[in-house]
């Protein structure tokens with residue numbers, strides 16, 4: 426499976442982000458990626474006050490464009506996350522995945538709200554304007570099952586474990602760590618989840634913008650089921666493309682049988 430991760434700049438003009446994505450996808454065509462992945466809130470500046478005004482219904486203009494792009498390029502498009510509004514007017518941080526025909530095959534609403542207050546560091550309160558989702562998301566592809574969650578969700582090992590128990594051998598995490606938690610926990614978290622769950626993990630961030638209200642850490646990365654960083658970017662815009670074989674997760678699980686040796690009765 427060839428996976429491309431796009432670390433893009435976030436423009437405040439929503440549709441400009443889609444235009445840039447189109448350019449990137451055309452550039453990527455020659456490499457024939459199977460799955461293309463984007464960062465968290467890739468078409469909305471990461472600010473709680475902006476989430477409601479950027480929000481669209483499922484099926485709205487951004488959704489439709491993403492679906493068409495997946496079909497035109499014949500790719501699985503894990504379209505980072507976007508701001509979604511439901512019929513009741515509630516707003517969610519939502520990740521959609523489209524298949525090669527542009528059909529939506531997965532939808533994950535961020536379950537854990539990113540409400541933190543680090544003394545002398547990052548403050549953020551997603552719950553000011555967002556509503557949490559309440560589901561664990563795993564979807565099927567021609568390569569097997571893939572798990573999906575959003576940024577802060579991945580700090581909760583229980584969620585990743587559940588995805589893996591439901592068959593995921595790759596977990597996609599559109600994310601946006603910051604200048605406080607990025608250097609401390611970004612790579613550590615991805616490598617820990619990969620090692621514990623013996624699966625590939627792909628974390629895709631937007632590029633760093635020092636002018637933005639919330640400064641993203643960047644460092645889009647891909648980690649193997651053995652915990653090796655296959656590739657990690659810096660903070661700039663760009664794309665990484667890697668070929669992975671999900672059956673490698675089976676090999677690691679056979680050789681170092683952690684998942685099968687669990688003792689649920691002891692853990693309670």
Ligand SMILES: O=C(O)CCC(=O)C(=O)O
Nearest residue numbers: 539576577601602603606
């Ligand atoms: O967990 C972190 O440090 C960052 C989380 C975050 O930025 C998010 O959930 O969007």
